[in-house]
Amino acid sequence: xxxxxxxxxxxxxxxxxxxxxxxxxxxxxxxxxxxxxxxxxxxxxxxxxxxxxxxxxxxxxxxxxxxxxxxxxxxxxxxxxxxxxxxxxxxxxxxxxxxxxxxxxxxxxxxxxxxxxxxxxxxxxxxxxxxxxxxxxxxxxxxxxxxxxxxxxxxxxxxxxxxxxxxxxxxxxxxxxxxxxxxxxxxxxxxxxxxxxxxxxxxxxxxxxxxxxxxxxxxxxxxxxxxxxxxxxxxxxxxxxxxxxxxxxxxxxxxxxxxxxxxxxxxxxxxxxxxxxxxxxxxxxxxxxxxxxxxxxxxxxxxxxxxxxxxxxxxxxxxxxxxxxxxxxxxxxxxxxxxxxxxxxxxxxxxxxxxxxxxxxxxxxxxxxxxxxxxxxxxxxxxxxxxxxxxxxxxxxxxxxxxxxxxxxxxxxxxxxxxxxxxxxxxxxxxxxxxxxxxxxxxxxxxxxxxxxxxxxxxxxxxxxxxxxxxxxxxxxxxxxxxxxxxxxxxxxxxxxxxxxxxxxxxxxxxxxxxxxxxxxxxxxxxxxxxxxxxxxxxxxxxxxxxxxxxxxxxxxxxxxxxxxxxxx
Amino acid sequence: xxxxxxxxxxxxxxxxxxxxxxxxxxxxxxxxxxxxxxxxxxxxxxxxxxxxxxxxxxxxxxxxxxxxxxxxxxxxxxxxxxxxxxxxxxxxxxxxxxxxxxxxxxxxxxxxxxxxxxxxxxxxxxxxxxxxxxxxxxxxxxxxxxxxxxxxxxxxxxxxxxxxxxx
Numbered sequence: 030x031x032x033x034x035x036x037x038x039x040x041x042x043x044x045x046x047x048x049x050x051x052x053x054x055x056x057x058x059x060x061x062x063x064x065x066x067x068x069x070x071x072x073x074x075x076x077x078x079x080x081x082x083x084x085x086x087x088x089x090x091x092x093x094x095x096x097x098x099x100x101x102x103x104x105x106x107x108x109x110x111x112x113x114x115x116x117x118x119x120x121x122x123x124x125x126x127x128x129x130x131x132x133x134x135x136x137x138x139x140x141x142x143x144x145x146x147x148x149x150x151x152x153x154x155x156x157x158x159x160x161x162x163x164x165x166x167x168x169x170x171x172x173x174x175x176x177x178x179x180x181x182x183x184x185x186x187x188x189x190x191x192x193x194x195x196x197x198x199x200x201x202x203x204x205x206x207x208x209x210x211x212x213x214x215x216x217x218x219x220x221x222x223x224x225x226x227x228x229x230x231x232x233x234x235x236x237x238x239x240x241x242x243x244x245x246x247x248x249x250x251x252x253x254x255x256x257x258x259x260x261x262x263x264x265x266x267x268x269x270x271x272x273x274x275x276x277x278x279x280x281x282x283x284x285x286x287x288x289x290x291x292x293x294x295x296x297x298x299x300x301x302x303x304x305x306x307x308x309x310x311x312x313x314x315x316x317x318x319x320x321x322x323x324x325x326x327x328x329x330x331x332x333x334x335x336x337x338x339x340x341x342x343x344x345x346x347x348x349x350x351x352x353x354x355x356x357x358x359x360x361x362x363x364x365x366x367x368x369x370x371x372x373x374x375x376x377x378x379x380x381x382x383x384x385x386x387x388x389x390x391x392x393x394x395x396x397x398x399x400x401x402x403x404x405x406x407x408x409x410x411x412x413x414x415x416x417x418x419x420x421x422x423x424x425x426x427x428x429x430x431x432x433x434x435x436x437x438x439x440x441x442x443x444x445x446x447x448x449x450x451x452x453x454x455x456x457x458x459x460x461x462x463x464x465x466x467x468x469x470x471x472x473x474x475x476x477x478x479x480x481x482x483x484x485x486x487x488x489x490x491x492x493x494x495x496x497x498x499x500x501x502x503x504x505x506x507x508x509x510x511x512x513x514x515x516x517x518x519x520x521x522x523x524x525x526x527x528x529x530x531x532x533x534x535x536x537x538x539x540x541x542x543x544x545x546x547x548x549x550x551x552x553x554x555x556x557x558x559x560x561x562x563x564x565x566x567x568x569x570x571x572x573x574x575x576x577x578x579x580x581x582x583x584x585x586x587x588x589x590x591x592x593x594x595x596x597x598x
Numbered sequence: 599x600x601x602x603x604x605x606x607x608x609x610x611x612x613x614x615x616x617x618x619x620x621x622x623x624x625x626x627x628x629x630x631x632x633x634x635x636x637x638x639x640x641x642x643x644x645x646x647x648x649x650x651x652x653x654x655x656x657x658x659x660x661x662x663x664x665x666x667x668x669x670x671x672x673x674x675x676x677x678x679x680x681x682x683x684x685x686x687x688x689x690x691x692x693x694x695x696x697x698x699x700x701x702x703x704x705x706x707x708x709x710x711x712x713x714x715x716x717x718x719x720x721x722x723x724x725x726x727x728x729x730x731x732x733x734x735x736x737x738x739x740x741x742x743x744x745x746x747x748x749x750x751x752x753x754x755x756x757x758x759x760x761x762x763x764x765x
Binding site: 149153214335336 | 606656664
């Protein structure tokens with residue numbers, strides 16, 4: 030039996046947990062861990078260029094693969110730089126394990142060099158956190174961290190590792206086959222049978238039902254059962270931003286995304302529904318508009334694994350605590366056992382009504398022969414990738430254009446910061462996704478504002494040959510903020526113009542990548558195909574597009590679901 | 599509405615800060631807070647007096663339960679005869695003359711308080727009872743003597759009848 034240092038146990042535990050990629054950035058407090066990493070043949074380390082990027086990369090890896098994303102950073106500023114990324118993962122329930130270095134235990138509390146209270150700073154934005162007190166805590170806490178991050182409602186877990194716990198002088202026997210035992214944590218997967226029977230009954234009685242899916246349906250891998258239920262009952266389906274792809278975007282029964290920039294038909298259907306079957310959603314304010322006016326006629330059946338999400342903002346008439354996929358399995362079984370069918374006549378009428386709303390074609394926009402519209406880019410990218418690419422976005426107008434115009438047919442293909450709305454998320458997320466899914470086409474759709482918030486990761490892509498395709502909707506402005514200034518601040522444009530952008534094409538080349546600029550609508554399709562064809566290259570396509578484009582439709586503030594500003598032409 | 603929430607938490611570093619942090623983070627109110635280890639040394643019991651309507655208290659208990667370090671949560675409701683509440687009060691009173699000392703002694707008898715420390719010119723009283731009784735006791739003593747210091751433990755709570763958080 031060879032004895033191992035804390036650092037060696039840390040690396041060994043990660044290997045035993047099946048970690049193949051570790052995103053990280055070294056520093057003083059994690060020198061011993063980096064030394065031990067050199068001896069690992071199973072873990073590939075991806076060196077980011079900023080700890081925020083590193084942690085977003087692990088997040089993108091987790092979202093695209095469904096596995097736990099892991100990152101390693103040093104103490105102090107290394108840890109604080111991950112805070113935005115941890116909060117991003119927390120808001121979107123992403124399984125992330127963040128290993129942070131810490132000063133040695135005798136120094137903790139002494140304001141030592143590169144010391145911060147990492148556990149304290151991250152406390153409100155983690156599912157749980159650990160501060161190791163001895164080397165033997167490392168394997169135990171890491172196993173618990175992985176279990177916590179991935180089970181129940183997933184989320185980020187921080188493991189803070191003081192330097193003296195990983196040093197070479199203290200050696201221990203590695204604890205093999207350690208079981209995770211946590212009496213205070215028992216997520217409930219199975220739905221309550223009585224509640225499920227009631228849900229089946231409501232479904233059979235509904236005249237105007239809507240199925241609403243969210244990120245929880247992605248996490249629980251419920252796409253097959255969502256599709257079966259929707260098709261068996263001919264239900265209209267809408268999705269939150271986080272749920273896109275669970276139900277195919279190209280399916281006739283899909284109404285599009287709901288909420289602030291959702292489609293008119295999805296929001297009207299919610300407004301007039303008599304039953305909303307909500308699966309793995311949390312009724313965020315960007316979805317509900319005014320809670321008081323939300324779905325006035327509907328009984329709400331709310332399925333979620335987190336009891337605290339139920340009746341938090343919108344009161345659930347029928348709450349079901351459980352894993353979406355498990356509960357749907359139970360529901361489908363009950364439906365079959367009891368021979369429950371939908372009200373076919375009522376649904377036929379309901380669909381006629383929905384088709385009228387749909388006829389409005391709320392996502393239409395006016396093309397311009399001289400000026401590229403941002404929507405053109407998404408539609409062209411959709412065609413060129415046959416709708417199959419993994420798309421990461423940043424935050425702003427381009428994010429909403431992707432949600433509206435790229436029809437996702439599979440889950441885990443849209444990587445976007447839904448809850449926190451983190452500019453700078455998209456590029457590192459795309460990197461993580463490409464590392465986790467090297468055979469997939471991974472594209473970043475970003476804006477000239479967002480891209481510059483983590484642009485340094487271009488260097489990481491060159492070093493590790495990570496050929497993501499970057500479509501930069503370059504409108505020389507912070508488009509979404511500008512849109513609000515135009516709509517709600519009497520057109521007073523305050524600090525949203527970006528007139529000193531770098532030459533992104535030259536920048537791509539400076540970092541050793543490819544890049545080209547597109548300015549004419551006629552050149553767009555060709556440029557996108559050209560970029561996608563350069564398989565082994567990171568390419569920046571700098572698409573100069575309309576500064577004044579607006580994301581429409583848009584819900585009117587404090588209104589009901591159906592109160593929307595529509596495209597006027 | 600005033601509510602007493604009892605929480606069993608893992609007796610480990612950081613547990614209490616997670617509980618307290620949750621209250622400030624989500625804008626819930628803490629009127630009083632007590633915490634101490636239980637007979638099971640791996641668990642601490644925390645009693646929080648808060649206020650909020652039914653939905654708020656339900657959300658508070660759900661959010662508390664979601665904390666990984668929280669083992670059990672229970673909202674006591676004394677108005678429905680669901681729980682017993684007690685507070686401990688220590689009062690330091692100036693007793694410059696015999697009249698005041700006699701008065702304090704008789705008030706202590708009436709309220710079943712104990713005089714736990716005696717100096718020539720200072721008495722310290724100990725009182726245990728419900729929050730309302732504690733309020734009455736303090737305000738009554740205030741009328742009869744100069745109160746130098748008041749310390750209240752905050753509310754402790756336990757369910758009536760057979761219900762136990764440890765089962």
